Amino acid sequence: SQQGEEDPQALSIQEGENATMNCSYKTSINNLQWYRQNSGRGLVHLILIRSNEREKHSGRLRVTLDTSKKSSSLLITASRAADTASYFCATPPVGGGGSNYKLTFGKGTLLTVNP
């Protein structure tokens, strides 16, 4: 069953601004992943954060994980028009025992970056 849920469903910002998306999940996990999907394309992995990590960086991406609140956030700094895409968090399913060989995805946040 679905584990993660992204918020907001849609976000529209201007180029150069920061974009923050959130993901809430239901049960304990050993890691959480974020993916990006450009319109009409497949999903691309962005970053994985383990349960013993609180923050992780990759270029202009910053991911945080708060296991006490069962939530994660994805921050994109200095956004560009090319960042326009849907962003998904992925977690092991409820009852999955923490192993993420069978990931479940949220419904995604549609980010639009206006030039």
Next chain:
Amino acid sequence: NAGVTQTPKFRVLKTGQSMTLLCAQDMNHEYMYWYRQDPGMGLRLIHYSVGEGTTAKGEVPDGYNVSRLKKQNFLLGLESAAPSQTSVYFCASKPGGPTGELFFGEGSRLTVL
């Protein structure tokens, strides 16, 4: 290195027809998956495989069958297509082990009339 390749990319079927979607990966990955993506529903897992010759049901398996006769290929079959199976289908693969990223294909858009 092609990664994950799905064929066909587009297909239109009539209700009751059958078809097979092919997924091929050249990364020697152990795990392979079929998801469907519908508007407002996100991605839902149909079937998956943790190795050659093995398959298992995901969240929405009804109406679909799969086979993994070769490690690099994962086939998704629709025996009698229904309009409810109109969707975009994504194949993904992953190396063995409990964690790690999924590598996705570009998707196959199926319309059932």
